[in-house]
Amino acid sequence: MAHNMFRRSYIINREISPFVKFLRKVTVRHGVSPRVSSFNVQSFRTKSDNSKDINSLFQPIPFRKQENNADDINIGEELSGEVKKDDLLKLLNQFYRRPEVRRAATENGLDQKLFHQAYISFRQFCLESEMLPADLHIVFSDLLQGAGHVDNIFPYFMKHAKEIFPHLECMDELRKISDLRLPANWYSEARGLQRKIIIHAGPTNSGKTHHALECFMMAKTGVYCGPLRLLANEVFKKTNDSGTPCDLVTGEERRFANPDKSPADHVACTVEMCSVTTPYDVAVLDEIQMIKDPQRGWAWTRVLLGICAKEVHLCGEGSAIDLIKKLMLDTGDEVEVRRYKRLTKLKYLNKAVERFENVFAGDCIVCFNKNDIFYVSKQLEKLGIENAVIYGGLPPGTKLAQAEKFNDPKHPCKVLVATDAIGMGLNLCIKRVIFYSLLKPNMNQEGEKEMDFISTSQALQIAGRAGRFGTAYETGEVTTFKAKDIPLLKEIVSNEISFIEQAGLHPTADQIELFAYHLPHATLTNLIDIFTTLCQLDSDSYFMCNMDDFKFLADLIEHVKLPLRVRYVFCCAPIPKKQPFVCTMFLKCARQFSRGEALTLDWICNQLGAPFSIPKSIADLVHLESIFDVLDMYLWLSYRFPDMFPDSEHVRDVQRELDLVIQEGVANITRLLLSSVSQIPASNVDNVDNVGAKTQTKQKLLLDEDEADNSDSAEKNKLTKAFVIAKNIQNEKIKGQTSGKLAKTLVREGLITTAELEELYKEWTRKQAIEGSVESTKSSRNQKNEPKKKR
Numbered sequence: 001m002a003h004n005m006f007r008r009s010y011i012i013n014r015e016i017s018p019f020v021k022f023l024r025k026v027t028v029r030h031g032v033s034p035r036v037s038s039f040n041v042q043s044f045r046t047k048s049d050n051s052k053d054i055n056s057l058f059q060p061i062p063f064r065k066q067e068n069n070a071d072d073i074n075i076g077e078e079l080s081g082e083v084k085k086d087d088l089l090k091l092l093n094q095f096y097r098r099p100e101v102r103r104a105a106t107e108n109g110l111d112q113k114l115f116h117q118a119y120i121s122f123r124q125f126c127l128e129s130e131m132l133p134a135d136l137h138i139v140f141s142d143l144l145q146g147a148g149h150v151d152n153i154f155p156y157f158m159k160h161a162k163e164i165f166p167h168l169e170c171m172d173e174l175r176k177i178s179d180l181r182l183p184a185n186w187y188s189e190a191r192g193l194q195r196k197i198i199i200h201a202g203p204t205n206s207g208k209t210h211h212a213l214e215c216f217m218m219a220k221t222g223v224y225c226g227p228l229r230l231l232a233n234e235v236f237k238k239t240n241d242s243g244t245p246c247d248l249v250t251g252e253e254r255r256f257a258n259p260d261k262s263p264a265d266h267v268a269c270t271v272e273m274c275s276v277t278t279p280y281d282v283a284v285l286d287e288i289q290m291i292k293d294p295q296r297g298w299a300w301t302r303v304l305l306g307i308c309a310k311e312v313h314l315c316g317e318g319s320a321i322d323l324i325k326k327l328m329l330d331t332g333d334e335v336e337v338r339r340y341k342r343l344t345k346l347k348y349l350n351k352a353v354e355r356f357e358n359v360f361a362g363d364c365i366v367c368f369n370k371n372d373i374f375y376v377s378k379q380l381e382k383l384g385i386e387n388a389v390i391y392g393g394l395p396p397g398t399k400l401a402q403a404e405k406f407n408d409p410k411h412p413c414k415v416l417v418a419t420d421a422i423g424m425g426l427n428l429c430i431k432r433v434i435f436y437s438l439l440k441p442n443m444n445q446e447g448e449k450e451m452d453f454i455s456t457s458q459a460l461q462i463a464g465r466a467g468r469f470g471t472a473y474e475t476g477e478v479t480t481f482k483a484k485d486i487p488l489l490k491e492i493v494s495n496e497i498s499f500i501e502q503a504g505l506h507p508t509a510d511q512i513e514l515f516a517y518h519l520p521h522a523t524l525t526n527l528i529d530i531f532t533t534l535c536q537l538d539s540d541s542y543f544m545c546n547m548d549d550f551k552f553l554a555d556l557i558e559h560v561k562l563p564l565r566v567r568y569v570f571c572c573a574p575i576p577k578k579q580p581f582v583c584t585m586f587l588k589c590a591r592q593f594s595r596g597e598a599l600t601l602d603w604i605c606n607q608l609g610a611p612f613s614i615p616k617s618i619a620d621l622v623h624l625e626s627i628f629d630v631l632d633m634y635l636w637l638s639y640r641f642p643d644m645f646p647d648s649e650h651v652r653d654v655q656r657e658l659d660l661v662i663q664e665g666v667a668n669i670t671r672l673l674l675s676s677v678s679q680i681p682a683s684n685v686d687n688v689d690n691v692g693a694k695t696q697t698k699q700k701l702l703l704d705e706d707e708a709d710n711s712d713s714a715e716k717n718k719l720t721k722a723f724v725i726a727k728n729i730q731n732e733k734i735k736g737q738t739s740g741k742l743a744k745t746l747v748r749e750g751l752i753t754t755a756e757l758e759e760l761y762k763e764w765t766r767k768q769a770i771e772g773s774v775e776s777t778k779s780s781r782n783q784k785n786e787p788k789k790k791r
């Protein structure tokens with residue numbers, strides 16, 4: 001069945017539906033290639049509902065029936081005689097119906113739902129136990145003889161309720177543990193210092209980081225915290241090159257400046273890896289606007305509040321200044337703001353590029369999904385324009401190699417096709433930034449993935465890459481590929497960047513561990529849900545970061561036996577959950593760990609099919625990228641559990657070799673694109689709907705067998721996406737948001753009328769019905785043990 005479900009999206013692709021005809025009409029009307037349209041993005045992941053009633057999160061723990069061993073004496077029965085189960089049931093029904101009982105239950109923390117659940121469980125306990133506790137037996141017996149009141153059952157009922165709902169005994173403790181109202185007080189070492197916070201605020205390419213780094217390098221001791229490995233690496237190199245020994249610390253890598261591996265006085269790290277207990281003279285926290293990031297914002301908040309440094313330099317957008325000042329009122333630190341102006345000129349052009357023939361040396365075409373990257377790259381190659389390609393999923397070495405090729409004045413490759421992965425961390429000689437599209441999938445604070453126009457902040461960040469100071473292009477230019485996007489881009493960049501109002505927070509391992517102590521039967525996901533629902537925070541300044549990725553991993557390994565701390569750490573690993581292969585390997589690693597078997601080089605290489613050969617198709621390339629991510633996961637875990645992941649050095653060598661193999665593949669990307677009959681698997685496209693990907697992943701893991709058939713044609717892919725869009729529209733309707741964002745965008749763009757939208761709902765419903773019947777036919781066929789198709 002799981003297999004069928006996984007293949008479900010492909011079943012519908014056999015015929016070309018009116019919806020796809022509509023999609024083609026739309027894309028043609030809109031001047032976008034039907035194969036790679038801006039519509040292939042999805043939206044609207046179901047919200048993890050934090051606003052839900054806390055009581056709905058508590059699951060009753062199954063009680064243990066009182067068995068009667070041969071030697072046991074039923075004291076209750078000895079003392080007061082037998083109680084017939086039928087009579088008992090009558091008493092219990094009377095008890096349940098009494099309003100006084102309900103009121104008393106509410107006063108003891110049992111709302112309607114919990115009361116009902118507790119009653120069902122208590123009734124079952126009373127009726128199914130061969131022998132009741134003596135005192136309870138006597139109470140029942142007395143009641144049947146007309147002595148006492150049915151309310152006398154209440155203390156026994158409550159005792160049972162507290163056993164199956166342990167939270168009833170510890171709600172106050174749980175509230176205290178999850179009180180996040182004064183996060184500044186968590187960092188006593190930092191609070192013991194009088195810190196000076198210096199904010200370097202300004203647009204991109206204005207020398208903010210440069211000036212902060214000057215202070216960092218001149219200090220006796222210092223730490224640099226960057227948002228990306230590449231940035232930390234750049235600072236690591238720059239600092240060592242300038243003669244100041246500097247270590248590198250990222251989740252996956254440690255490099256020491258001193259040959260004896262003793263720690264240097266300077267360290268460049270990724271934000272999450274920064275120590276908040278080591279004292280430094282100077283700390284630099286780069287890209288401070290990331291403090292609002294729905295997933296990673298907590299890491300910036302932690303360093304901002306907790307770093308033990310006399311001088312803390314924050315670099316980034318001016319939009320963060322007010323929030324920082326507000327947060328520093330709680331820490332008592334002094335704040336100074338230094339403003340910067342852009343070092344080079346930036347011109348917004350009035351003319352769009354429109355045709356690939358109009359792409360010239362120094363151009364960088366920015367796309368927001370991998371499919372667009374491949375499409376644009378292929379079109380350029382057809383015209384004989386050599387191009388470098390950079391997107392988020394590529395290994396750092398490959399990204400650097402592509403950047404170097406593009407930057408090298410002697411290399412013929414003078415055009416770059418990239419996702420917004422270039423927005424931070426790479427020094428690129430770009431003359432003109434060309435936005436291929438202005439639509440981008442975004443993850444909001446509720447963890448919903450939605451399709452929206454890029455924000456002013458994102459547009460400025462990307463556009464600002466043109467005309468980098470110190471490169472051949474002292475004046476940068478910015479335009480769009482499509483003419484219709486020009487006024488829209490101008491509107492976006494002319495808007496004020498909205499002020500950042502809240503900084504991210506998240507629960508720590510300690511807090512979750514304390515929760516688990518009180519609620520020993522709850523799953524990790526359940527603990528997180530209870531925590532995020534119960535926690536109190538100062539919502540004027542803080543928000544709770546989205547923990548869906550964490551919960552997704554926690555669900556994957558829920559059935560694997562691991563200590564809570566280990567489980568927590570596993571779930572913090574940076575796993576791209578859209579990649580089923582990486583998730584499968586994550587599960588396998590957890591299982592191996594759980595068995596107490598070390599994850600050796602041989603084991604991991606065996607699992608991954610090393611050695612690796614040069615990719616022959618885009619699907620091969622995507623698979624190698626997944627393997628790279630698995631090795632990253634290994635290295636990340638190896639720093640937390642060195643005994644269980646003992647071969648990190650060798651694994652790093654394997655990863656370096658793989659980086660070279662991928663580099664070679666990307667260098668020949670045109671050949672790969674041409675030889676790939678199919679597009680990349682839908683599950684690996686950047687913008688695939690998260691819910692869909694999650695389901696696919698889970699189903700794959702359930703199967704735990706060969707990869708599903710990835711040879712879906714571009715047509716199938718398109719159809720799948722078409723239906724995901726239809727489903728999203730349908731979801732909007734279900735959510736009562738007929739004027740939801742996607743529908744609004746479609747209507748605003750003139751791509752769909754209200755009547756057409758209605759037609760789509762109908763068609764989607766019809767399709768679902770057909771799909772359902774095909775599904776059941778397939779399922780019954782499968783039950784007859786029909787062989788499964790394998791790759």
Ligand SMILES: Nc1ncnc2c1ncn2[C@@H]1O[C@H](COP(=O)(O)OP(=O)(O)OP(=O)(O)O)[C@@H](O)[C@H]1O
Nearest residue numbers: 203204205206207208209210211315427468469470
């Ligand atoms: N005063 C300076 N002298 C020499 N080079 C400089 C100076 N200021 C900036 N640069 C160089 O200009 C480039 C851009 O500077 P920097 O990285 O500090 O900008 P930024 O404002 O931090 O930009 P972004 O917002 O993109 O991070 C870098 O290569 C940096 O080394």
Ligand SMILES: [Mg+2]
Nearest residue numbers: 208209210315
């Ligand atoms: Mg900077």
